[in-house]
Amino acid sequence: MTSTTNPEALLHTRDCAKSFGAVQALRGVDLALQRGECIGLVGHNGAGKSTLMNLLSGNLQPDRGEFSFAGQPPSTGWDVRESQHMGIRCVYQELSLCPNLTLAENMRITQPELCGWAWRQRASAQLMASLDLIFPGHGLRPDQVVGELGIGRRQMVEIARAFTPGRQALELMILDEPTSSLDNHAAAQLLDYIRQFVAQGKSCILISHKLGEILQVSDRIVVMRDGQVVETVATAQSSRDQLVAAMGQDEAPVDGSAPRTAQQAQSRPTVLALRAGPAAVLHAAAGEIIGLAGLAGHGQTELLLRLHAAAAGHSDPDIDIDAATAFVAGDRQTDGVFGLWSIARNMSVGWLDGLRRRGLLDLQQERTQAEHWRARLGLVTPDLDLSIYSLSGGNQQKVLFARALGSSAPVILMDDPMRGVDVGTKHDVYGLIAEEARGGRTFIWYTTEFDELHHCDRVFVFHNGAVVGELARAELSEERVLNLSFEERAA
């Protein structure tokens, strides 16, 4: 497993940077890839892996930096077609198949040259050859509609489709979490095939949270953190623990505001519990701040939604909750703001029960309460009747907090609410949460930012939809959370 057999560099990037608004997704990435080499790309959520992949595939243009492929810089504007012509293919994490089309028809989406007479037959033949090569015994037919397949089969099709040559010979394959939905057998088949693929002098970038796979298949491992490459190491000289350590942050933990004693919270009655079988795996008392950690998409948001539904009266056998809940959405644009409403209306929509008087809304009280929250949150606006979009992102998020906290609900569910929020707002809100918790409110706080967990009394780590560990505030360290997040059982 050495990359010295063919020293010619296939891909070279220098100082590639990309930002989305105020968020710097990539802060200057240098990466070199040899022909016949497989790189494992690892890093925590938001480390910039997917952004880097989107730059290479031509879906995004870098803000600055340069790169060359096969020894020459891209000729004209770098876009998807250009990258395809160079021989770069991608398998995206969120699948890009069209569920209403057949397997053969889906080939047409990625290969513009499939047209004219009998294109369907040619597409079928190509795809089936690729499937037979990578996943022998797959049992798929080209005329099956994708929507009828399970998620694992879909991923197989997606991968096989990317490996079909098309007009241009394949040079570089980028796989983003390709095994997330594959069973062990199919995943092993894929990893075997990747080795065969690079043995033919092709190259591969494998992005995965399953470190076992990375260690098994790659020649070199690149660790990213905060939009930068922080470590590049030969796989032979690396280990799981070392990678986990490199992914984490070394900064000293931020001290949570106003230390609270554990007994103080534990003496209070339990307001909610999640059971798995007879045992309670997650429980929260009045006045506690509970953190939900783990990699994104491992069931944290689903739990919040289940809690919310259970509190609203949908019976859920695994959940005990007898208090009302209020929800603070993290994805402001889709789940949060009402774009056509004023700032005040966006707040008061969460308080309507409290504002009702003889079936009508008490507008006077609505106004008073909105002004109260404006002062308490330090909302920067000349007038609460302005459109919600007149506010900055951070201030919009404050409005969403006011919506939840202004209600009478004793339990507040927060779905990664600080996404894309500036530091000042964060500190205002941390203080507010601590204050409300002292008043007896319970917070269930899903966050993807490790530092925020220090504001929690207890932290539950999620993996594959289940709670895999509980950490008290004193035991909390990023390494422990990462270790639990990357728990792999019987790989």
Next chain:
Amino acid sequence: MIPKFGPRTLTVLHTLLPVLALSLLLAAVFWRQPRAMSYFGLNLLLNLAVPLMFATLAQMMILAVSDLDLSIGSFVSLVACIGAVLLPQQPALAVAALAAAVAGYALAGAVIEARRLPSIVVTLGLSFVWLGCAVLLLPTPGGLAPDWLVDAMAWTAPMMPLPIWLALLTAALGYWLITRSAFGTLVRGLGANPAAVARAGWSLVRLRAGVYAIAGVFGVIAGLLLVGQTTSADSNIASRYTLVSIAAAILGGAKFVGGRVSAPGAVVGALTMTLAASFLAFLDIAPDWQVGMQGLILIVVLGLRAAIDQLERR
């Protein structure tokens, strides 16, 4: 106890439902009015469905990309007005006007994609533009369609009446265009997963504009056939087509989202909607009640389809 069907059987059932509904209606019409069972009778019965078929195909193109066209009725009216006013005297100007109208459709598609606007809003606005143009062109009902168009629509086709020939031809053409061709596959892909299509390097603006342009061409055909039948036009002549074409396309198996459409189904749907109206007339139901009854028939068929969907999900 619910009978167990395989997924294949259900798919077949799905496809057959509109055909079944059409056959049932046809049988009912023949039962009430045996004289309809002739060349002349069928011609008379199905003639009205011909322009609607093309309007439904236009609607189907738009549904294929998960949009909705609320302007097709007034667009067909405008085309009919152009056909009755400009086409006989100034054919060149008429052709230019029709081309401009199609370009307008394409532009609407491009704007909807580029500005991420809801198609319902854009096409609703557009419907007033078409209506305004039609009123300017033909303030009071009238005009006279060119003779060649009128003669073509009155043509006595061999073996089967003209509407049946046209229905078969349209279904085959539409099927090839949207289901079989490489372009149609891309269009349906756009309706189901636009992000995937964009990622593969296609220009969504151009694609959507192309789809809307094709819908515009179908709309032009519908309008010209309509004015060929009626020989004169008015600015509201086809305004009911907007909703009827949506109903017909959905009846024929199209879904509002997800790029699931069927051209033969759309044609059958258009025939069914037309027959339902005639059937009610044969039943001597007061015109006041006919629209409601038509709606009832629609609800029954769509209810059956929802039931099949439920079975599919099990």
